[in-house]
Amino acid sequence: MGNYALSALLSLILSLFMCFIEVFPNLLYTFCSDNSNNYTSNSTFENNLKRILESLPSNTSGTGFYSTSIRDGADQVYARALCRGDVTTMLCQNCIKNASQEILNLCKTEEAIVWYDLCQVQYSFQNSSLMVYTGKYPYSNNQEKNISHPGNFDDVLTFLMNSISTDAASVSKLMFGFGEVKFNKKETIYGLVQCTRDISGSNCRNCLDSALKDLHGCCNSRTGGTVLSRNCNVRFQLYHFYNASSSPLIYPLSTGDKWSSGMITVVICATALVLALLIGSSVVYYRRKKGTQNEVIITQEGELVTCQEFPFLNLATIMAATDNFSESNRLGQGGFGTVYKGVLPNGKEVAVKRLSRRSWQGLEELKNEVILIAKLQHRNLVRLVGCGIEGEEKLLIYELMPNKSLDFFIFDSEKRSQLDWKTWYDIINAIARGLLYLHEDSRLKIIHRDLKPSNVLLDQDMVAKISDFGMARIFCENQNSANTKRVVGTFGYMAPEYAMEGLFSVKSDVFSFGVIVLEILSGKKNSGFCQTEHAQTLLAYAWRMWKEGKELELVDPCLMESCSNPEIKRCTHIGLLCVQEDPADRPTMSDIVAILGSDTVALPEPKRPAFYVGRLNPIDQSSTTDPSINQIIDALIVTSIPP
Template sequence: MAERQKLKAASEITTVESLQFDFGTIEVATNKFSDDNKIGEGGFGKVYKGVLPEGKEIAVKRFSMKSLQGLEEFKNEVVLIAKLQHKNLVRLLGCGIQGEEKLLVYEFMPNKSLDNFIFDSKRRSQLDWNTYYNIISGIARGLLYLHEDSRLKIIHRDLKPSNVLLDHDMVAKISDFGMARIFSENQNIANTKRVVGTYGYMAPEYAMEGAFSVKSDVFSFGVILLEIISGKRSSGFYLTEHSQTLLAYAWRLWCEDNVLEFVDNFMIESCSTSEIVKCIHIGLLCVEENPQDRPTMSTVVVMLGSESVALPEPKHPAFSVVKFMPMDEISVNDLSFSTIVPQ
C-alpha cells in the first residue's frame, strides 16, 4: 500500500512538473505582476493578465503568501484540471512554483467572470436573455461533465458566479478547482469536518453537517440560476424588505403565483415569459432542502433543453427560514477560503 502511494505521488509530481512554466517567463508576461495587469482578486490571492513571448494571452492566478491553500491542495488543482477537457470548463495551460510562490496559468477569458455582469446594472443590460440562457445551459453542461461524463467523478464544492468565466463568445467556463473532491466510482456522499466554500452558495447539509455530494453542486447551481434571473446576490439579500433570503423571496412569489416579480426588469423585455418561468422552476427544484429531492445535473440539462418535459412541483427550499447567525457574525462573508482536505 505504501509503495503504491509513493508511485501515485511520484506520478502526480511528474504531471505537475510536465505542466510547469518557467517562473521568469510568467514574470515577464505579467510585467512583474504589475497592478496594471491585475484583473481579479479573491481570498486566494490575485489574478493577472499576461502575454507570452509568442503573443498568447494568459490569466495567471497568483496565490497569496497568506493563502490557506497549501502545496498539496495546489497540486490537487493542477493535476485535476489537467485531466479535464470540456467546452464549459476553463483550460489550464500550466503552473509555476518557486519557493513559496504558487501560480496557475489559464487560458485568458476576455469577459472575466459572470458576477461582473449579473450584479452590475449597466453591464447586466448588455446581454440579452438568449445569452444568459446559453450561460445557464453551459454551466449545467460543465457540471454534468464533472459529475457523470469525465473519467473522474468530481464535486466542485465552490461554484459561484465569480468562478464562472466567460470567453470571447460569452461561453460559460467553470473555473477554480482548489476545493474540488474526486469521488470513487461507487461513492455518492462524503463528509468533512472542515467546511470550505462561500456563504450563500453552500447547500445546507454541507454548511451544517459537512456532508457533500453531487447534489451540493446542484444546490449552488440553483442559487446562481436565481441570481442571474433576479440580478440580486443571494449572500447580500439577508433580511431585506422582500424576505429573509433570496430563496425565500423566490419561493414566496412562486407560491403567490406572482413569480415574474422576481425577474429583473430589463430581462422581461428580452425573454420568453414561459422560458424564464421554467428557469425559476428549475432553480427552485435545485435548491430544495432535502438533497435527495434535487434533480441531478443530467435531469437539469434535459429540462433546460426541452419544452415538453413535465417538471415536478418544487418543494420548500433550504434557508427559507434562516438557520444561521446574522451575516455580521460570519467571518467568511462573501470570500471563499481554502483548507487542505485529504483525499
C-alpha cells in the same frame, strides 16, 4: 475409429467450454441513480419492474434489441435490452437473463443500467431514450497498458473508429459497426461500435461522436479502451475480440510517409542523439537548481501527475509576462491569491494565478488543480495551460477569459442590460453542461464545492466556463457522498447539509447551481438580499413569489423585454427544484440538462428551500486558522421558510 471418437469428444468438450465462458460474459459497469423515491420493497413500482425485466430475455433474443414499458401512472417503468450485434440468439438470451437478474440485486433505485461485454439492460421511471449522453468508463480501461511505440497509432485509431461509426449510423440495420486496420507490420487495431435501435441515425452518430471524444480522452495510445452510455457503446483492442470477420481497412498514407529505410535510420539515430543531449542537460540543470524549483508529483488513482504535463514556465518568464505582477495587470483577488493578466513570449494572452504565500491551503490547492485539470477537458471548463513553482512562488497559468467572471454581469445593472435573455439562457446551459461533465461524463466523479458566479468565467464569445478547482473533491467510482470536518466554500451558495453537517455530494453542486439561476433571473445576490421588506433571502423571496403565482415579479424587468414568459417561468421552476432542503429531492445535472433542452419534460412541484444565511462573520479562506464546523454554525442564522 477410436481416435476419431476421441477427437470428436474433445472437440465437443472444447465447444461446450467456450460456450460456458460466453454464457457468463464479463460485467463491465453498473450505474444506479441516486433517486429511490418510488423503489420500496413490494411496491407497485418494484412489481412492475420485475414483470418487465422477466419479459426481456425471450423478447430480445430474436432481434438483439427490445424496448418496452408498463405505464401505470407514477409507477411507470421503461426498459430496454440490447445484445452485441455479433452474438448468437442463445448467448443473447442468456446474457439478458443474467443482466436482468443482476440489475435487481445491484440497484434499488428508480433508474439503473448494467453493461456486460455482450449485452446491456436498463430500466427507468422515464423514457431513457430521450436522455442526454453520459459516458461511463469500465474498470477494464485501467488494466490496459500504454503502447510502447505509438507512432501514428492515434491517427489510425481515429480513422478506424470514424469509419465503423459511419457504417453503424448510416448503413447497418442493426446500428452495429466493426472493423480492423493495421497500424504497423505486426499489430492490428480491432474496433466495434453500436447504438440502440430506438434512436435515429443522426442521433446515433452524435452519440458515437461524443463517445469517441471520451475514448480519445481516456485511452489515447493505450492497448484498448471502452466507453459505455445509454444509447451507444464503443470499444477497441489490439486483439480480435468480436465474433465476426471483415476485410482490413487500409489507412491512407501520404507520399511523405514513404521514406526509405536509410532515411528512417538516419532520422532515428539523429533524434536519439538529440534526446540524449537534452536529457543529460536537463539532469545537470535540475541538479544545480536543487530545491530552488520544486516539482509537484501527486499519486492519484495510481497515476503520477506532474507539472511537466503542462508547459513549465520559470519565474523570470512569468514575471516578464505580467510586467513583474504589476497592479495594472491585476485582474482580481481570490481566496488563495491574486490573478494577473500576462502575455507569453509567443504572444498568447493568459491569466496567472499567484497563490498567496501565507495561505495554509496554497500548495494543497495547487496540487488539487493540477490533479484535476490534468484530467479534465471540456468546453465549459477553464483550461490550464501551464504552471510554475520556484522557491515560495506557486503559479498557475490559465487561458485568459476576456469578459471576466459572471458576477460582473449579474450584479452590475449597466452591464446586465447589455445581455439579452438568449445569452443568459446559454450561460445557464453552459454551467449545467460543465457540471454534468464533472459529475458524470469525466473520467473522475468530481464535486466542485465552491460554485458561485465569481468562479464562472466568460470568454470573448460570452461562453461560460467553470473555474477554480482548489476546493473540489474526487469521488470513487461507486461513492455518492462524503463528510468533512472542514467546511470550505462560500456562504449563500452552500447546500444546507454541507454547511450544517459537512455532508457533500453532487447534489451540493446542484444547490449552488440553483442559487446562481435565481440570481441570474433576479439580478440580486442571495446573501445580499438580507433584511429587505420582501424577505430575508433571495431563496425565501423566490419561494414566496412562486407560492403566490407571482414568479414573474422575481425577474429583473430588463430580462422580460427579450424573453418568453413560459421559458422564464421554467427556469424559475428549475432554480427552486435545485435548492430544495432534501438532497434526494433535487434533480441531477443530467436531469437539468435534459430539462433545459426540452420544454416538454414535465417538472415536479418544488418543495420549500431549507434555510437562509443571515448576518455572517466572513471566514478568511487564506487565513492560517482552520475554520471549524462550530465557527460556521455560529455564523449561520437558521430559520424555516413559511410553507
